[in-house]
Amino acid sequence: MKIAIIGAGWAGLAAAIRLREHGRAPTVFESAAIPGGRARSVDDVNMGLIDNGQHLMVGAYTATLDLMNALRPETDEAALLNRLGLHLESADESFRMKAPNWPSPLHSLAALLGARGLTFHDRIGALRMMISLRLSGWRAPSLSTVEQLLKSHRQSERICRLLWIPLCLATLNTSPEQSCAQLFLNVLRDTLDAPGHHSDLLIPNTDLTALWSGVAADQLDMRYRHIVRNIAIDEDHVMVDSEPFDACIVAIPPYAVKRVLHVTSNRDALTELLHMLDQFDYRAIATLTLQLSRTWHLPHPLLLLKEDHARGHYGQWVFERAHAKGPTQLAVVISDAQDFLKHDRDQFVRSIAEQIGEQIGRRMPSRYGPMPEIMHHRLIVEKRATFAAVPGLSRPRTKTAWPRMYLAGDWTDTGYPAVLEGAVRSGLQAADELLATL
Ligand SMILES: Cc1cc2nc3c(=O)[nH]c(=O)nc-3n(C[C@H](O)[C@H](O)[C@H](O)COP(=O)(O)OP(=O)(O)OC[C@H]3O[C@@H](n4cnc5c(N)ncnc54)[C@H](O)[C@@H]3O)c2cc1C
Structure with a gap:
């Protein structure tokens, strides 16, 4: 059985490695000359290997950590990642929040209560909000923004400026007045209201490609510098630029999916998918x-x-x-x-x-x-x-209306904003679903 994976970002590579673990030998098409997608190394003439962007991970990235450890069993985690406890601090020291080594969620509540730079009123307000959100099962009112959520919980201007807005921007990359409250709460839930080490901050200790994507790619059949332009599906095949495959996982961003997808069957599903892709900003x-x-x-x-x-x-x-x-x-x-x-x-x-x-x-x-x-x-x-992690965005599932085609990527319906862990989980899920149908 021939399986194609389009895109060698963290989603596509996670899918490829899962298929490989199950004895399949997928072919991975990647337009760039190196793996990693939006989380990759860049060779700088003066500085050597740097990253295209500084990435921060958290202990809640369990699927990513498992994948990394499975691919690099001989390497100690400390050689790959600098693991710090929950500790946020401003450069000028005016704000500092550090969790003690206590069971979760007490550690994060204690961090809030002991934070430097906040007034008693700020801390109690934050504590109240966290307890209330926990009791509500971390549910935000439908279509609400992070700004509305913070207002409804009467968070002071100071704590918003020092803590909530930086966290919102760091996790959702979307301003609080535009960003989806529910996605923000999903991140808080899985980092703060979870086993204590899920809120650990993990800073890569190597360049990004060396972390795992380079190791993964070395084990796969990679077609670098191949920009896929046409994916067509018929009853028996998926044609990737006219090369027949039995199935494919499309792990490229929404704007790229729209360009390459040329299917003629199941028009209603296609219209629905294209409409979803158009909604992404x-x-x-x-x-x-x-x-x-x-x-x-x-x-x-x-x-x-x-x-x-x-x-x-x-x-x-x-x-x-x-x-x-x-x-x-x-x-x-x-x-x-x-x-x-x-x-x-x-x-x-x-x-x-x-x-x-x-x-x-x-x-x-x-x-x-x-x-x-x-x-x-x-x-x-x-x-x-x-x-843009805005409220009301409908994100497609990995399983599509075409049994031979699956989607993967941080933008699929992962429950997370655009983050590495979402990308990896979507890739693993797409591969598992494909394996289940074989
Ligand atoms: C600067 C920056 C900082 C970030 N910081 C963080 C962070 O701190 N923490 C965090 O969790 N997340 C962070 N992210 C988000 C994270 O990088 C992404 O969520 C993740 O890399 C997405 O992976 P993906 O596989 O879904 O998509 P991509 O990485 O976009 O992979 C898609 C791949 O498909 C390829 N491709 C596209 N079109 C075609 C085509 N037609 N044919 C063949 N190949 C094609 C692309 O070249 C790419 O390699 C950051 C992102 C950036 C850019």
Whole structure:
């Protein structure tokens, strides 16, 4: 039986590996020259291997972690991921929230109650909201936005600014006034109201492709640099650019599915699917990787930054890329970003450097000193980094009306916003469904 997988992002590769585990040998078509899709390494002339975007995972990414461990049984998790407990802190130290080593969900409630930078009123308000959401089974009113949810639970301006809005942007990449409250709650439920280690923060300790997608691809029949242009389905086959297969898993983003799908059977289902694909809108993420002239450790591997757009202080998070060889590398992340590539690049980089230096300098100048000079930088703006996680979006299931075709990707009906774990779970599910029909 010949099976095609279109797209070698985390969804397509997860599907391919699951099929391989069951004795199948799928062919993976990928338009790029390397695997990983939106979570991949980029070879920079000056800095070596960097990532297309800094990725943060959490302990709740169980399917991804299982896959990674199965593919790299000989490698200790610590070599791949820097696992930190639930600990969020701003660069200038004005906000800090750290969970004690207590059973869940007490650890997250204690983190809120002990948070620095919040008033007694903020903390009690947050605690009340968390308890009330837990009692309601983490259900948000239908079609409500994160902003409406926070308002209905009377969250103060301060806690929204310091905690909820950064979390919303980091997880949904969509502004709180537009983003879907239910997707936000699904993330909170699975990280905070789950076994304690599910709220751990996991920062890749290698470049993204080395994490697992490169290892997976080495075990598969890969067709790189092949842009699939036509998928047609008849009773007996799926034709991928005129090559016959018995079945396929289409693991490319919605706008790409729309372009390649040329089916003639089951017109009603096709109209419905195309309508769903049309509803997706996209949001950008910008990542600025900085190579400093010498070692300069951040106080914590990831820090929240205070924004001030009037001064060009656009950075939202700064990460220390611990695995980078040589002097310190930092990655600054801007979610729901504009197209910063249009800006004066040098001024943009200078302003971000000023933002980091100034905010960390507010801690203990004698300990951290001024931020070292920037030797090299690379700004990558992924314009369609994620789909806009708005309320009321109907997302297709992996199983389609065509028995030979399955869908996979972070945009399918995973219950999550566009995240790595959603992509992996969708790929595994599509593969399991396909295997079940064989
Ligand atoms: C900058 C950035 C930061 C992010 N940060 C985080 C984070 O911190 N945590 C998190 O969980 N998630 C994060 N995400 C989201 C995460 O990267 C995605 O959810 C995930 O990578 C999606 O995987 P996928 O397999 O569904 O899709 P994709 O990665 O888009 O894979 C689709 C693949 O199909 C290929 N393709 C497309 N069209 C064709 C065609 N016609 N023929 C052949 N191949 C084709 C593409 O080249 C691509 O490789 C981030 C994303 C970006 C861009």
